Amino acid sequence: xxxxxxxxxxxxxxxxxxxxxxxxxxxxxxxxxxxxxxxxxxxxxxxxxxxxxxxxxxxxxxxxxxxxxxxxxxxxxxxxxxxxxxxxxxxxxxxxxxxxxxxxxxxxxxxxxxxxxxxxxxxxxxxxxxxxxxxxxxxxxxxxxxxxxxxxxxxxxxxxxxxxxxxxxxxxxxxxxxxxxxxxxxxxxxxxxxxxxxxxxxxxxxxxxxxxxxxxxxxxxxxxxxxxxxxxxxxxxxxxxxxxxxxxxxxxxxxxxxxxxxxxxxxxxxxxxxxxxxxxxxxxxxxxxxxxxxxxxxxxxxxxxxxxxxxxxxxxxxxxxxxxxxxxxxxxxxxxxxxxxxxxxxxxxxxxxxxxxxxxxxxxxxxxxxxxxxxxxxxxxxxxxxxxxxxxxxxxxxxxxxxxxxxxxxxxxxxxxxxxxxxxxxxxxxxxxxxxxxxxxxxxxxxxxxxxxxxxxxxxxxxxxxxxxxxxxxxxxxxxxxxxxxxxxxxxxxxxxxxxxxxxxxxxxxxxxxxxxxxxxxxxxxxxxxxxxxxxxxxxxxxxxxxxxxxxxxxxxxxxxxxxxxxxxxxxxxxxxxxxxxxxxxxxxxxxxxxxxxxxxxxxxxxxxxxxxxxxxxxxxxxxxxxxxxxxxxxxxxxxxxxxxxxxxxxxxxxxxxxxxxxxxxxxxxxxxxxxxxxxxxxxxxxxxxxxxxxxxxxxxxxxxxxxxxxxxxxxxxxxxxxxxxxxxxxxxxxxxx
Ligand code: G6P
Numbered sequence: 161x162x163x164x165x166x167x168x169x170x171x172x173x174x175x176x177x178x179x180x181x182x183x184x185x186x187x188x189x190x191x192x193x194x195x196x197x198x199x200x201x202x203x204x205x206x207x208x209x210x211x212x213x214x215x216x217x218x219x220x221x222x223x224x225x226x227x228x229x230x231x232x233x234x235x236x237x238x239x240x241x242x243x244x245x246x247x248x249x250x251x252x253x254x255x256x257x258x259x260x261x262x263x264x265x266x267x268x269x270x271x272x273x274x275x276x277x278x279x280x281x282x283x284x285x286x287x288x289x290x291x292x293x294x295x296x297x298x299x300x301x302x303x304x305x306x307x308x309x310x311x312x313x314x315x316x317x318x319x320x321x322x323x324x325x326x327x328x329x330x331x332x333x334x335x336x337x338x339x340x341x342x343x344x345x346x347x348x349x350x351x352x353x354x355x356x357x358x359x360x361x362x363x364x365x366x367x368x369x370x371x372x373x374x375x376x377x378x379x380x381x382x383x384x385x386x387x388x389x390x391x392x393x394x395x396x397x398x399x400x401x402x403x404x405x406x407x408x409x410x411x412x413x414x415x416x417x418x419x420x421x422x423x424x425x426x427x428x429x430x431x432x433x434x435x436x437x438x439x440x441x442x443x444x445x446x447x448x449x450x451x452x453x454x455x456x457x458x459x460x461x462x463x464x465x466x467x468x469x470x471x472x473x474x475x476x477x478x479x480x481x482x483x484x485x486x487x488x489x490x491x492x493x494x495x496x497x498x499x500x501x502x503x504x505x506x507x508x509x510x511x512x513x514x515x516x517x518x519x520x521x522x523x524x525x526x527x528x529x530x531x532x533x534x535x536x537x538x539x540x541x542x543x544x545x546x547x548x549x550x551x552x553x554x555x556x557x558x559x560x561x562x563x564x565x566x567x568x569x570x571x572x573x574x575x576x577x578x579x580x581x582x583x584x585x586x587x588x589x590x591x592x593x594x595x596x597x598x599x600x601x602x603x604x605x606x607x608x609x610x611x612x613x614x615x616x617x618x619x620x621x622x623x624x625x626x627x628x629x630x631x632x633x634x635x636x637x638x639x640x641x642x643x644x645x646x647x648x649x650x651x652x653x654x655x656x657x658x659x660x661x662x663x664x665x666x667x668x669x670x671x672x673x674x675x676x677x678x679x680x681x682x683x684x685x686x687x688x689x690x691x692x693x694x695x696x697x698x699x700x701x702x703x704x705x706x707x708x709x710x711x712x713x714x715x716x717x718x719x720x721x722x723x724x725x726x727x728x729x730x731x732x733x734x735x736x737x738x739x740x741x742x743x744x745x746x747x748x749x750x751x752x753x754x755x756x757x758x759x760x761x762x763x764x765x766x767x768x769x770x771x772x773x774x775x776x777x778x779x780x781x782x783x784x785x786x787x788x789x790x791x792x793x794x795x796x797x798x799x800x801x802x803x804x805x806x807x808x809x810x811x812x813x814x815x816x817x818x819x820x821x822x823x824x825x826x827x828x829x830x831x832x833x834x835x836x837x838x839x840x841x842x843x844x845x846x847x848x849x850x851x852x853x854x855x856x857x858x859x860x861x862x863x864x865x866x867x868x869x870x871x872x873x874x875x876x877x878x879x880x881x882x883x884x885x886x887x888x889x890x891x892x893x894x895x896x897x898x
Contacts, residue, residue, distance in 0.1 A: 178331045186320060193319045197312040198288065201240065202277055205290035205305045208235050208244075209275070213294065216246065216303060220296040228255035235305075242287060242306040249299050260306070261287075269304055285310055401660075401873035403456035409877050410457055413884035417578075418551050419459030422541050422566060423559035424505065426463035426491060427451045428482045430473045437469045439484055443696050443731040443772055445656070445799045446559055446584050452659040453876040454489045460548045462541060464505075465493030492548055494540055503533025505562070510734050513561040516596055517585045518700045518794040519820075522739050526597050535565060538605070542569035545577075552576050555883055558609065560584045565601065568608030571647070576890075578883045581609040582654065585796045586822075587619040590626040603631050607644045610886050613654040613879060615797045615822035620651050650886065654878055655826060656797045660871035662806045664775035671783050671810045678784035682767055684725055689849055691726045691787040694778055694800055696733040697770065699743045702791035702818060702835040703728060707750050707766060709791070709841035714758040714765055717846060722763050724849065726789075729781065731772040744770065782807035787848040789816045790823070791835035797822035801830065805863040812856050814848035815863065816841065826866055829859035 212231050219227040232244040236257040245256035247266035256264075261282045268280050269291045276291050286309040291302045399405055410417065427447050429440045441447065454461055465471065465478070474480045474493055481487035496504065507530030516524040541563060545556055553576035558566050560583065567579045583606075593599055603626065606612055614620050624635055624642070633644040642649050668674065679686060691710070695701045710726045730747065734740045751766040758765045773781070782788060788804040798821040805815060805827070817823060817830035824832050831844040 175331055175335065178327050178334075182324060182327045185323065189320055189323050190316045193316040194312055197309075197315055198277075201288055201307045201309070202290065204238070204240065205277075205292075205307065206275070208238075208241070208305055209290075209292040209303055211235075213292070213303075216294050217296055220246075220294070220299075220301070225255050229257075232257045240307055240311065242308040244306070245304050246294070247291070247302045247304055249301055253304075254301070264306065266302075266304070269302055279309065286312075399874075399877075401869075401871050401877055403452065403873060406453065406456045406873045406877055406880075409880060414555065414880060414887070416551075418549065418554040419454075419457050419557065420545055420548055420554050421450060421454060421459065421461040421463075421557045421559065422545060422563055423447075423450070423461070423463050424509070424562040426465060426467075426470075426493065427454070427461060428480075428484065428491060429467035430469040431467045432469040432472075437473065440467070440772070441775065443733070445797065448658065448775070448799060448803075449656050449872050449875065450557070450559070451483075452663075452872055455483065456873065457876075458489045460490045460492055462492045462494060462544045462548060464496055471495070492544060494544055496537060496540075500533050500537060503527075503530045504537040506734065506736055508534035509562045510737060511739075512596070513564070514585065514700075515739075516593065517561060517588055519586075519588060519592070520700045520793040522699055524595065531598055538563055538565035539569060542566045542573065545570050546573045549574060549577070553578065553887075555580065555880070557582065557879075565605035566608075567612075568605040571608035578611075578887055579609045580611045580613065580879050580883055581606060582613040582656075582879070583619070583796070584615075584656070586794055587614055587622045587626070589622050590629040593622075593626045594629070599626075599630050603627055604644070607631075607633070607642055607647065607649045609649050611650045611652060611879060611882050613652055615653065615655050616825055617653045619796070619822075620653050623651055650882060652882065654875050655822060655870060656799070656875050657867060657870050657872045658799055658802045658806055659873070660806065660868045662775075662779070662803065664779040664803075665807060665809065668776070668779055668783060668807075671808075671812070674780050674783035678781060682725070682727065683762075685722075688722070689724045689787075690785045691724065691789055691845065691848075692729070692781055692785040692804075693726070693789045693791070694729040694773070694781065695731070695790075697730040697735075697740060697744055697747070698733060699739055700793055700795060702793045703730060703743070703747055704750055705793070705835045705838065706789045706791040706841060707747070707754060708838045709789075709835075709845055710765060711754045711758070712838050712842035713845050714754075716842065720846075720849070721758055721765070722760075725765060725767060727767045727769065727781065727785075729769045729771075729773050729778070732770060778803070779807045782813075783810075785813060787814045787816060787845060789841075789845065790818055790821060791816070791833065791841060792818045792821050793835055795821040795823070799823075801827055802867050805860060805867055808860055808864070811860045811864070812853065813860060814851050814856055815859075816844045816848055826870065827863045829862045 212235060215231045216228065219225070219231065228246060232255055235241060236244050236259065243257045243260035243264070245260055246254040247269055248254055251266045253260070253264070253266050263282055269278070269289055272291075274293065277288060279286055279288050281287070288307040288309050290305045290307070292305075294301050294303055410419075423446060425442050425444045425447055427441065427450070429442060431438050431440055441451075450461075465474070470493055478493045478495070480491050480493070482489065482491045507525075507527055511525040512530060513524075515522040545554075552574060554574070555578045556570055558570070558579060558581040563581075567581050570577055570579055587593075596602065607627075612623070614623065620640065624637060627633055627642050628635055631644065633642050635642050640651050642651060669677070675690075678684075678690070679688070684690070693703065693706055695703070697703070707726070707728070710724075714721055714724070728747075728751070730744075732744070735744070747768060751768045754766050755764040782804045785804075788801070790798055790801045790804075792798055795818070801815055801817050801821065801823040804813065815827065815830035817827060817832055818835045819832050820835065824830070831848055833841045833844045835841055
C-alpha cells in the first residue's frame with residue numbers, strides 16, 4: 161500500500177477513536193466534575209466549622225446571639241456560602257445569616273454524631289447543607305452551612321465544553337499532520353521517482369533496485385518486486401519445456417513481440433552440386449540450439465549467406481522462408497565479400513577472439529585490418545536489424561563472438577529494443593582478456609545489450625572481473641548487472657541445451673540395428689566395442705588428446721586390441737587457418753601412427769572420418785557406440801555430450817567428459833576427466849568399457865533426465881522471461897517519467 165494511503169487510513173482511524181472517546185467520556189466527565197465540586201464544598205464547610213467552632217461555643221456559653229450573628233455573617237461573605245446558622249437541640253434556627261432562605265428549617269438537617277452533608281432543593285436551587293455538631297453544656301446543636309450548588313452545574317457544562325474542544329483540537333491536529341504527511345510523501349514520491357529515472361538514465365546513481373530503500377518509494381519497490389515475483393513464478397514452475405510452452409510464453413509475457421536473431425552461421429546453407437542445389441544444415445552448436453527455438457517462435461534470422469547457391473534462392477530483399485520443407489520463419493542473408501570474410505571471420509573472430517576466449521594455448525592474433533573488417537560487418541548486421549524490424553522495440557537475439565560490437569550499434573539505432581546477447585564460447589579471466597588491443601570497445605559493445613548470457617556462472621564472473629578492470633562502470637554483483645552510461649545490462653548464466661525430444665532421433669532404427677549397420681558400414685567385426693568422438697575439427701576439442709588416450713590404453717592393456725575401435729568423426733572447419741589445417745594433418749598422422757603400432761590384419765583401432773555428417777548420421781553413430789569421448793580442452797558448453805545422451809533412449813552407453821566443458825557442470829554422471837592427463841582419460845575409457853549395464857543405465861537415465869528438463873526451450877524461455885521482466889521494468893520507468 162502506498163505511504164499516503166496508509167496515512168489516510170491512520171487519519172480515519174484516529175478520528176474514529178477520538179469520536180468514540182468523546183462519546184464514552186462525556187457522561188463520566190459530568191459526574192467527575194460534580195463529585196470533585198462537592199468534595200470541594202465539603203472541604204470548605206469543614207474549614208469554616210473548624211475556624212469558628214471555638215467562637216460558637218464561647219458565644220453559646222454567654223448566650224450571645226449577636227456575637228454568633230456577627231461571626232456567621234463574616235463567614236457568609238464567602239461567595240459560595242449561601243447562608244449559615246445554628247440549629248438548636250430543639251430544632252430552632254438561631255442567628256441565621258441574611259440570605260438564609262425563608263423555606264429552610266432545621267428539620268431538613270440530617271443529624272448525626274459527626275458531620276453530615278445532604279442536598280436539598282430550595283426555591284428550585286440545589287443546596288448542600290453541611291451540619292456540624294456543637295456541644296455546649298450537654299446541649300447538642302448543629303452549625304449549618306448552606307452552599308449553593310448551581311455553580312457545580314455551570315462547572316460541569318464548562319468542563320464538558322472544554323473536553324469537547326480539546327478532543328476536536330486533537331482531531332484537527334492529527335488531521336493536519338496526516339495531510340502534511342500525504343503532501344510530503346506525494347512530493348517525495350514523485351521526486352524520488354524522477355531522480356531514480358534520471359539517475360538510471362545518466363548512470364550517476366545505482367539502478368532502482370539497488371538504491372537506498374528510503375530513497376525510493378515503496379510503491380516503486382513493490383512494482384519492481386511484482387516484476388521479480390512474476391519472473392520467478394514462471395521460471396521456478398515445473399514447466400515441461402517444449403516448443404508449445406515457449407510459444408505460449410511468448411504470447412503471454414511478450415505479446416506482439418517481434419523476434420530477430422543475428423548470427424554469423426546461417427541455419428540453412430544452399431550449395432550447388434552440378435545442376436542440383438542442396439540444402440546443408442551446418443555443424444554448429446549455435447545453429448542446433450537456435451533453430452528449434454526459431455521454429456517455435458517465428459521471426460527473422462539474419463545471418464551470413466555463405467553457400468554458393470544462397471544468392472540464387474533468396475528473393476529481391478535477400479530473404480527466404482525456412483525450413484525448406486515446413487517454412488515457419490524468415491532467413492535474411494547478409495553478403496560478405498571474400499576479403500571481408502578474411503578480416504571479419506577468419507581474422508578477428510577466429511584468429512583473435514576464438515583463441516583469446518578458449519584456453520587451448522593457441523596464440524591469438526590481432527591485426528588492425530581484421531578489426532576494421534569486424535567493425536564494418538558488425539555495422540552491416542546492425543543495419544539489417546533496423547531494416548528487418550517492423551517495430552521500434554523488437555527482441556533481438558545477438559549470437560556469439562562474431563558480434564561483440566553489434567549490441568551497442570543496434571542500441572544506438574533502436575534504443576527501445578530488448579537485446580539479448582548470448583556468448584556461446586567461454587569468457588576468459590581478465591588477465592587473459594587484457595591482451596586484446598580493443599578490449600574496451602568489445603566490452604562497450606556488449607554492454608549495449610539488455611541481457612548478456614554465458615553458459616556458466618564462472619564465465620559471468622570472469623566477465624565482471626574484466627569489466628571491473630577495463631571499463632568505468634558500476635557493477636552490482638548481487639543483482640548481476642553492469643551499468644554503463646546509464647544503461648543497465650543483466651549478466652546471467654543460461655546453460656544452453658538441445659531440443660527434447662531430438663528431431664534426429666525420430667525414425668531411428670533400434671539400437672541393435674544401428675550397431676549392426678554402423679559395424680557393416682565401417683567394416684568392423686561384430687564383437688568389437690565402439691568408442692566415438694564427433695565434432696568440428698577444432699583444436700579446442702582435444703581430438704589429438706583423446707587419440708593419445710586410446711594409444712595409452714592399447715599400450716598398457718593390449719587385451720583391448722582388436723576389441724576396441726575408436727571412430728572419430730570430424731567435420732572440416734575454418735581450414736583456411738593454419739592452426740586448423742595443421743590440426744587435421746597432425747590428427748591424420750597420429751591416427752596412422754597408432755594404427756600402425758596397434759593395428760594388424762585389417763584391424764585399425766582408429767577410424768578417422770573427416771567429413772560433415774548429418775544430424776541423423778551422427779545420432780545413428782551415437783546409438784551404435786559403447787562410449788562417447790568429449791575431451792575438449794576448453795568449451796563453453798559442448799552439445800555433443802548432450803546429444804549423445806539424448807540419442808540413447810536405450811539408457812546404455814557411457815560418456816567420458818572433459819571437466820573443461822560447461823556440460824560437465826550439468827552431466828556429473830559422466831566419467832569426468834582432465835583431457836590434458838592422457839593416462840587419466842585412458843583409465844576412464846577402460847572403466848567405461850567395463851562398466852556394468854545397470855550402472856550405465858543409472859548414469860544415462862540421470863543425464864537424460866537433466867537434459868530433458870533443461871532443454872533448449874528452457875534455455876530460450878529463461879532468457880525471454882528475463883527479457884519480459886526487463887521490458888516491464890522499462891515500462892514502469894517510462895510511466896514514472898510521465
Ligand atoms: C562454435 C561457435 C559458433 C559457431 C560454431 C561453428 O560453436 O560458438 O558460433 O557457429 O562453432 O563454427 P563456424 O565457424 O563453422 O560457424
